[in-house]
Amino acid sequence: MYDYLLIAHAWWRWVVLLAGIAAICTAVRGLVQGLPWAGSVSYCGKLFGLAVDVQFLMGASLYLVFSPLTNVALNVAKGLPAGSDLLFFGVYHGLIMTVAFIDVHVSTVIVRRGRSDAAKHRRSVLLYGQTLLIIIATTPWWRPLFPTH
Numbered sequence: 001m002y003d004y005l006l007i008a009h010a011w012w013r014w015v016v017l018l019a020g021i022a023a024i025c026t027a028v029r030g031l032v033q034g035l036p037w038a039g040s041v042s043y044c045g046k047l048f049g050l051a052v053d054v055q056f057l058m059g060a061s062l063y064l065v066f067s068p069l070t071n072v073a074l075n076v077a078k079g080l081p082a083g084s085d086l087l088f089f090g091v092y093h094g095l096i097m098t099v100a101f102i103d104v105h106v107s108t109v110i111v112r113r114g115r116s117d118a119a120k121h122r123r124s125v126l127l128y129g130q131t132l133l134i135i136i137a138t139t140p141w142w143r144p145l146f147p148t149h
């Protein structure tokens, strides 16, 4: 189960990344072309939120149940060697990605409350851009990019 979940979590990063880029690009296009806040534009933001939800669920299951790395890390939380995978996955990755998970949903609410279509587009670019940056910065890019086993 651990292997399958880790592979799914690793591959799903690409879905999160593409959904985030799509949300930002459609908002930029809406802003530049003065499009109304409707259809695919608002839909892309929701898809980004959904993609992060799925990733969060897989990550939390790994963190709390399946990952031997974090199980060990939780038991020896003090004194983890700096720069180690134990410290990264045991502390930073889960914590900061949880912030990204909350951030994407708070962003969706703030975007929806924009007073005009242009304001909603602008907020999408800034806020979804911020979420995507947090995710990119906390993704372990040194792990396999397309793992198969």
Ligand code: HEM
Pocket: 006, 007, 009, 010, 013, 016, 052, 055, 056, 058, 059, 060, 062, 063, 067, 068, 069, 070, 089, 093, 094, 095, 097, 098, 100, 101, 135, 139, 140, 143, 144, 147
């Ligand atoms: C959008 C958010 C996230 C992205 C893009 C992401 C990405 C990744 C990637 C690429 C890996 C490496 C997979 C591999 O080695 O094949 C990984 C591992 C892991 N992630 Fe995430 N992750 C996210 C959110 C989370 C969250 C919210 C948690 C926990 C609450 C979490 C917990 C873990 C754990 C425990 C591991 C693996 C540790 C091990 O090797 O056993 N992730 N993540």
